[in-house]
Amino acid sequence: MFWTKRVVIGDGERGLVYQNRQFVRVLASGVYRMFDPLKRIDVAVHNIASAEYSGRDVDALIARLGERLDETFVLADIGADEVGLVSKNGKLEGVLAPGSRTLYWRGLVKVEVQRVSLAEDLEIDAYVTRRLRQLGVLAKVAVTADVPVESAGLVFVDGKLARTLSPGAYAFWNFQKNVSAEVIELRVQSVEVSGQELLTRDKVSLRVNLAASMRVTDPVAARTKVAKFGDHLYRELQYGLRKAISAKTLDELLGDKASLDADIFAYVRGQVGAFGVEVLGVGVKDVILPGEMKDILNGVVQAEKAAQANVIRRREEANATRSLLNTARLIEESPVLMRLKELEALEKVTEKIDKLTVFGGLDGVLKQLVTLK
DSSP states (O other): OTTEEEEEEOTTEEEEEEETTEEEEEEOSEEEEEEOTTOOEEEEEEEGGGOBOOOSOHHHHHHHHGGGHHHHEEEEEOOTTEEEEEEETTEEEEEEOTTOEEEEESSSSOEEEEEEETTTOOBOOHHHHHHHHHHTOHHHHEEEEEEOTTEEEEEEETTEEEEEEOSEEEEEEOSSSOEEEEEEEOSOEEEEEEEEEEEOTTOOEEEEEEEEEEEESOHHHHHHSSSOHHHHHHHHHHHHHHHHHHTSOHHHHHHOHHHHHHHHHHHHHHHHGGGTEEEEEEEEEEEEOOHHHHHHHHHHHHHHHHHHHHHHHHHHHHHHHHHHHHHHHHHHHOHHHHHHHHHHHHHHHHHTOSOOOOSSHHHHHHHHHOOOO
16 A cells, blocks of 8 residues: 555564654564555664664664663673673674673674773783784784793883783783883893093093993883983993093003903992893903004014013023033033044034045044044
């Protein structure tokens, strides 16, 4: 008939009937005929496979349905200090922010809403964290912190230190409060201080490279008592190096670098110990002199070595002369020794003679060439 309206609702659908733009009732699946001579009735058909109600009249539906709301919808009314975890058919599928109000259709999809209080603890359960990461929404609703071995994590809530984290994976709700997490490495680290232009006590300009090793012993103090503990340690190494260099002459620096390392180490360790940082060692890597100073030092070294060589040569000459004098005295006192020396001289002479003619036998040679007095 012309005054009736035929409405068909499928198995996976629900219909909302409005008369004069006011909600009247809910239509389940089926075929309906409505008397509407003035065409004042509208039927909005919704697909309930997506579960979440997409209309804009959530509050109006809640008010009009009243106690009958649970027959058609699942109401998720999340408090101001709560987070809602929405599960569909037993699987976590989404997160509702604090203060949100959402309707879900009953029927094809089983919807459950779990309320989690933010006042008690901001940390998210490990299963919820894994599921939210799979859904790709974890970064939108939470702050994550992956703390490796030999490290410590610090969690700050509204600028205040809330807790310290041991190695592991963590996530914290980021609703209503400003949550941040930092990872502090506890392993031994190296610090390089390069190219420092300094003056010694005797006004010699030089450039020094320094290396140090350190580790964080108290992550809370290292993070809260100083803005950046790495920069602070670097500056203290610079100050300690400048103080130690200015207190020594160039000869003292080049002659005893170990004492220089010890002076810098003692100064720096006392300055950074209160900030949760332990200095394990300090060492001067290179002492670089200007070109003119290098030439002067090379000349000094050459002169010293030449003087040492001259002293050694004179000493050896004196020892050789003294040995000849002792030999001469022995020869003077012993004719037999003189005879042996003469024979040695004869042997050396005959080694250089190519041909020798002997007259009067060997006795004649000895008597003519060598005479024993």
